[in-house]
Amino acid sequence: MHRLVRVVTAAVVLSVCAVVTASCRSEGQDPAPGAFRAQPLGPEELRAAMPSGRQLPGYLVGQPEGRPGGQQNGAARATLTPDSPPACQKFVDFMWEDAEHRPTADLRAAVRPAGDPSGRLDLKRLHSLRLASYTVDEATAVMEGLKRALPLCKEFVAYTLMFGDQDVRVVVKPGPAAGAGDDSVVFTWTTPGLPLNEPSRTTVVRTRGVLATYHGAVPASVPRGQHEKLLAASAAG
Template identity: 40%
Template sequence: MPRLLRAVAVAVALTACVAGTTSCESEGQPRVPRTEPLTEADLRSVLLPDYVVETRVPSPDTGPVSELGPGSPEACGALVDFQPGRVRQWPMARVTAQELPLHDNNPDFAMALSSYTVQEASAVMDSLKKAVPLCGTFLLHTPAAGVQDRPVRVGERPAPSDGDDAVAFDWVPDISMTGSVPITVVRTGGVIATYHGPVRAAIPRKQHETLRAFIAGTRPCPPRRPPRRCR
């Protein structure tokens, strides 16, 4: 092979080798870090493919809402305020979703992404982490229900290690019931992801990574291929 062609071939091979080891963040259109709080459109764009966004738009309750019952520890108010539809902790944007595949036994929603400022989201998480160990059983005052003061039970669960912050607990809306609803809450920046019901450990991890990459203006890398040997 002529010397010039050989040199060109070596240069092309080296370029391909370097490209194979370059960070995937440089692929596609360049992105810039997102300003928080994220919008509803932002939240929809980062939702994992394991879920489908509900068609209805979440909105705060306008009728009578539950309140902390008499004699209950004040810290338990954070758990009451964290119920869906509460105005007191209503976020800047919120998206609720169902887990795939859809079936008749799905709850009202399987997970929600709620967008706050980082400071507000941190405050919500701090209040929940303080409340869970203090509120084994407390009274929930429900003016819209026949029995206005009903005992609620909360049980601690191990929080996932993913996210900037996380807390997990079992929620028993009435102690006369035998079942409980596991709740997992993970914060990424100003976004709080709430999972209602059992959730695979990989889901909160992937959702956190996707959110973190979106906020930072990057995107998660695909699975690594075996490195090419450069000669």
């Protein structure tokens, strides 16, 4: 190839990469060291990073609600029954408790389809979004724990106050890759025997120290766009 053509081609590729960073960065690959702040994002920074309705076309996003970092969801820790696979504790902890890895900041927002006056909760559709902030090491540990547990945990029974004072049976199945973020894991979560017993997909995407969790099917463009928004929020000042 002629030298001038090679130079022009390289310049075009670099320009495109500078504008569309996601297309030139593989999942799990970070930019240069020092490009990001060391401390976790705080509650107000997470609130500013929450998606608006424009980022979720066809959906309405409710007011984000927070809770102090590390506060548990229920009055008592959910516990596995003795005959449940021990690996399933990772899902109990992530979905209900946050006891093993407690976020510094935590925001959750309800999501519902626009133009649907029924108010009916459809677990198959996107219905909830959570942003939880950790150190990068803690967020990575949460993701590694879920990925290790997924092939070992197909079904379990746990006592929890989340659905009243009772044991709850849960079926977990791996889902298709999200293809977004620094790391991701996808699984379906079903609670047979409860009124809301439809399979619900859970997509967890890590951006640095923030875990974005989508409950219900989410368009692929949403986690990718949220990843870029969180990268910008995590950039060093």
